[in-house]
Amino acid sequence: MMHAGTTIPHLARKVALAAALCLPFAALADDYAEVSKLMRAGKPAEAIAKADQYLAAKPKDPQMRFIKGVAQAESGRTADALTTFTRITEEFPELPEPYNNLAVLYAGQGQFDKARATLEAAIRTNPSYSTAHENLGDVYAKLASQAYSKALQLDSTNTGLQPKLALIRELFTPGKGRPLAAAPAPTPVSAPAPAVVAKAPVAAPAPAAAPSTAPSPAPASPPAASSAGSHDVEAAVQAWAAAWSSKDMNGYLGAYGKEFDPPGKLSRKAWEEERRSRIVGKNRITVKLNDVTVSVKGTTAVARFKQTYSADSLNVSSRKTLELVKAGDRWVIVRESTGA
Template sequence: MFHSAKRPTRNTFRRLTLAAAIVAAMSASGVMAQSGSYADVNRLLKAGQLNEALAKADEHLAGKPSDPQMRFLRGVIQTEAGKTSDAIATFLKLTEDYPELPEPYNNLAVLYAGQSQFDKARAALEMAIRTNPSYATAHENLGDVYAKLASQAYSKALQIDANNSGVGPKLSLIRGLFAGNAAAVQGTQVAAAPAAPAAAPAPAAASPAPATETATTEPGAADAETNINSAVLAWAKAWSTKDMKGYLSAYAPNFTPQGGMSRQAWEKQRHSRIVPRQSIEVDVTNLSVDVRGNRATASFDQAYKSDHLSVDSRKTLEMVKSGNRWLIVSEQSGS
């Protein structure tokens, strides 16, 4: 899977593989490195002194604005600092000025994947591979992007037809690829600043897995995840079709509405907000599940659209197993 950056977003994969140093490419293209500046920037980067590292990179680039290696390092620093828009702009400009380098394309794909822009990530990785067909990192990342796109397609199929028994196992299999073993998580590889252009980069420290990844180790957890996935998609479908019986039955008897509202008042409010709408569409994507015995947490991106409103939000459902069903006991919108 993708290797995690230090500041992973909720939609990133368990691992995000950022490209290593482009020193070899610089040497091959005749661009000579001055080791002092690169060593200073790398030292500050590894120490987590990101503001200082960025200032040092900017100082270098003030005198050598076209230096591709330092620009690449600057993009890595921006990525580590969580400045995603700035990093995207940096790597995009590098691909325009140095289209023969595959690493900027790869790092663009990592950033796009972190924003769930998987089509853009796929296109960037295909450019990286076209530039260097032997670029193993890009091939691995492209496989992960295809797997994520497959996961979204299977989720959509279940949302349309929650009774399709053939889709659930496929979805569980795909998600199993991203659950993985936390011990295998690797850190972001940042560009090194060697004494000579051909020196190898040094990897950064390992980073923890994002909290939104599924972590299920109990027996039967995979089956529970499939059942919870089906329950969430059935809930969304009932909401979309204004099936109030099916929608309300997705909530447990002890469901606690937000704001201290009574269950009776909440049901009346939901009825008044759902039934009069001419059309409703509730789309669930990037669903992750954490199972803890008979309780679970389901988190996902929710896209709601009706004749009067269109809202994208992050939704978290706390669920409990009741007989053979998983029911909602609380829900929360927001990050």
Template sequence: MNNLVALLAPSIARFVLILSASFAFTAIACADELKEISQLAEQGQTAVALDRVNTFIAANPKNPQGLFMKGVLLAEQGRREEAIRVFTDVTEKFPSLPEPYNNLAVLYADQGQFDKARKALETAIKTHPSYATAHENLGDIYARMASEAYGKALQLDTANARAQGKLSLIKDLFGTGNKTTIAANEPAKNISAAPAAGTAQADIKKANSAAPANARDAITASVNKWAHAWSSKNLDQYFASYGASFKPAKGLSRQAWEQQRKERISKPEKISVEISDLKIESDDSTAKAKFKQSYRADGQPIRTSKALLMKRDGDNWYIVEEIASN
């Protein structure tokens, strides 16, 4: 399940969907079957993979690996409520495993349900006190809850210097004063399709721009999802990031552009996309996301500056134009 890692909480640093070695396969046949399902998902055949994992679970209802995989697949399809139900089921059937609680926290945080996320992480820590990811995520949850409380205090009393100072400290902690990046202490964080040791982490920080916080978070999530789909060669998710009114460069038709992109994305054995210095400008319906991009495909990285012009449709933001420069 190494490559089925979803960046689900752009406003919370280092939240990851993970599967650790504590999920041991109980039989070689199960391992082979789940490996095939994972490979289908990595190839962008998420719907087929989900059908296969449902069949696997029907035959192996007590296998935590299969249930966990189903939860991740649902999350990657954006079916968050269903994923929550699956991970909740895993926690009820296997209460000693910390990873499902962590993933529930990711999904709750993505919905802004920070108290539920906190409780899930506290349970993960109870089951596994040395689970460092849960400890770090819990700290991020506390910081986000504090940020919201200080923001509310400032709404009620705009002259409250103490609340303003504390809010500034939290913004500095997460880099919210300057930029949005996929990296905490480095210029960029690799979100390639082959994370080490079966896990991946993303450090996401909010931008201080003209965009309202809720729009900024949604736009950041869309950019991260696009970059992750590209890195993992998930063509369905990649193309779904582009809106119906997307205008390909060089006068290409949408059909010709998609064919070209399929060939270029499918050809390399591995792709890595690194994004840094994300800055967002937005109004209610349109946005411009500017960032530095480092692209690597079986060779030296190619670094460019890029801008994505985006348009809101309902609760989602889609790419309508892509502008790259050296």
């Protein structure tokens, strides 16, 4: 848990893959690796200088800017780090990690309302981002502590407040609990090896049975229906990606069923307006799906795949899961998660 006076250099560094900031091209890994190596060696000033050298040629690169923000925070340049992460969120609102690190910085300054709002923005961007959920719980606990303390000042006779306040204070005792976790500078990765798809072995044909006068048993139902169902689900998912790529909002939003639960506390209308603003506002969008696997069970299905998203100067690769249900003769999305 976070306690008073917590600063970024003392925050726990949870090992979490920053999937939304993973490298789109292996050729760039050396540049990121060099800056990250300087940070691991405890040389944030040199890391910042190296990042600035890179950004002079590619000022819009979100990943290097993110790494620079982490270095600024670790070197005590909190105001500079706040500026860096804020600008990334403004230019790349689909990335949750900058929001998370902004919240850590706000919390370190005691600005818990700002930290709460920023973490909620991170979760709206990626509802499956567990670090932001955990940090948000810690911020709520700190806000509760402040509220209980104020209530006790106003009414010292309220015996029900003391146990609650004692519990919260126990959570924030130095040396106990967990401080807010900042998203680490992403580790450069090389291009993944092509996936090898194993073919199912072909069973040897059974020997011909001797003629029999007994009635033949009814043949087992072939798995054609299941295969057809999987094909239909994959076709629906590919159509969703194609509509997203072409900024066809009717096709994109129509891919979501009535039961779809928007992330965070957004209403369906607010979520659709937010998605429309983000998608239509891009000059160019490309969404490609690879390694698609589909499982169908009756009228429900799950599709898992690797999604490569490219929009203007942003390139993002992540694992994604869509849960679908059959509505009439269509498969529609009712839940989506990233990193699963």
